[in-house]
Amino acid sequence: MTEILVASTVVIALVALGFGAWSLVQTHKEVQRQKERDHPE
Amino acid sequence: MQNRHRGQEMQTVKSKWLAYTVLIGLFPIFSRFLVWLVTKEGSIEPFAPHDFIAFGLVLLISNINEIEHIVDADRSWKTSQNGMSACLIAVHGVLLCLTLIGGDAVDRQAIMYCVAIIALASLGLSYMLFTRISKMS
Numbered sequence: 001m002t003e004i005l006v007a008s009t010v011v012i013a014l015v016a017l018g019f020g021a022w023s024l025v026q027t028h029k030e031v032q033r034q035k036e037r038d039h040p041e
Numbered sequence: 042m043q044n045r046h047r048g049q050e051m052q053t054v055k056s057k058w059l060a061y062t063v064l065i066g067l068f069p070i071f072s073r074f075l076v077w078l079v080t081k082e083g084s085i086e087p088f089a090p091h092d093f094i095a096f097g098l099v100l101l102i103s104n105i106n107e108i109e110h111i112v113d114a115d116r117s118w119k120t121s122q123n124g125m126s127a128c129l130i131a132v133h134g135v136l137l138c139l140t141l142i143g144g145d146a147v148d149r150q151a152i153m154y155c156v157a158i159i160a161l162a163s164l165g166l167s168y169m170l171f172t173r174i175s176k177m178s
Contacts, residue, residue, distance in 0.1 A: 002151040005139075009155040012132055013162035019125050020169035023118065027173040 054175035058103075062167070066099035090140045090149075093156040097133050097163040101126045104170050111174065122170060129163055 069092040077087040104126045108119050136156050139147050 002148045006151055006154055006158075009132070009136075009158050012129070013158045016125060016129055016162045017165045019121070020166045023122065023173060024169050026118070027176050031176055 066096040097160040
């Protein structure tokens with residue numbers, strides 16, 4: 001029972017961190033797009 | 042000049058997050074540790090699950106509050122971020138219930154690991170959220 005609790009907590013934590021990382025990648029892409037819009041070559 | 046101003050603003054957002062949210066959230070953990078240092082051995086534990094739960098809740102509630110105050114952000118991103126924070130608050134609630142049961146019903150060491158893991162995940166999520174806010178501001 002204890003193992004299930006710890007394992008499910010680890011999974012939830014990893015999902016949350018993965019979501020945060022995905023959000024950061026999206027931000028980076030958005031910032032790059034904004035830069036390209038502001039300073040077109 | 043504009044880039045410099047933007048960089049300063051990014052730093053300000055993160056400094057405020059660190060000072061007002063992370064440090065205040067860590068207060069219960071620091072306080073218990075200080076009390077443990079000055080009391081006789083065995084009278085109090087240096088770390089307790091409740092303090093980590095309080096830390097995680099402070100971070101997640103500040104996430105939701107901060108998201109609500111962003112005007113020019115993607116609405117679907119705001120919704121998903123709020124949803125993730127709400128889910129983690131629910132997990133904190135379940136862990137708090139487990140700590141309140143007491144006795145030998147649950148393994149205290151396992152609960153301690155769980156709350157530490159979930160508090161770290163909340164810290165990571167909060168850091169990533171504030172990084173986005175500082176970059177987009």
